[in-house]
Amino acid sequence: MKKGYKTQIRLEMEAGRNRKVDIELSHLYDSNSRYGQVNMKVQRQRPSQWEACFDAEMMLPQRPQFAEDVKEKKILASAQLKWGQSCNSQNYIQLTTRAERSTQQMEWEKRQNQYQQYRSDKCQNKAWCSPLTQEDFVEKIGQMLKYRVDIDYQNVPPQVQNATNKLYRALKHYYYWQTDVDQFTQNQQNKIRAEFVWMLKLNNVSMLPSRPPRKRSKSKICH
Secondary structure: OOOEEEEEEEEEEEEOOOEEEEEEEEEEEEOOOOEEEEEEEEEEEEOOOEEEEEEEEEEOOOOOOOHHHHHHOOEEEEEEEEEEOOOOOOOEEEEEEEEEOOHHHHHHHHOOHHHHHHHHHOOOOHHHHOHHHHHHHHHHHOOOOEEEEEEEEEOOOHHHHHHHHHHHHHHHHHOHHHEEEOOOOOOOOOEEEEEEEEEOOOOEEEEEEEOOOOOOOOOOOOO
16 A cells, blocks of 8 residues: 555543553554554553554455446455464454355346446447446446355354354344344354355345354253
């Protein structure tokens, strides 16, 4: 990155003689606002040594001007959280995601008259091939409706696992009538792989979640 901007913030907080916390935050992004990076470190020195580090970055695609430019449009993002006595510990959550156009979306746009006209003219018609004329069509076909999420984690506290499971179940029930599960596969331990596809023109989402096995707990009700 040749040109860009960087913002840094550092905070020191103390509560009496027994607690002290240092926070460092930095934000970096390029001049075109296509690439961004965030780094944060929280360090507790008292009453005991503890650290947490968060690093994230995102790459946005260049704004397409012509229908031919849309095929390379993707969003890439990654984030990692580590915590423990130091940020080199084996306690972590790592997430990567990728957004792109779905297969159903690309098949739909090929059937549109505007797309067929563009392919047949091959930009010989300057009036049709100008960015101004194609702006609405490019914006319509440039929507990214397919999202791939990969999560790796290690030594996550049970409280965090329970909270994420509750959030997943809440979203699943809330969008019950708008979602379809097309595929369910078994993941490796401590890994989550999921793919979400927003169905074009139907306003629903197709979910392909893959989650590791869970232990079921039995509860008793005493009268």
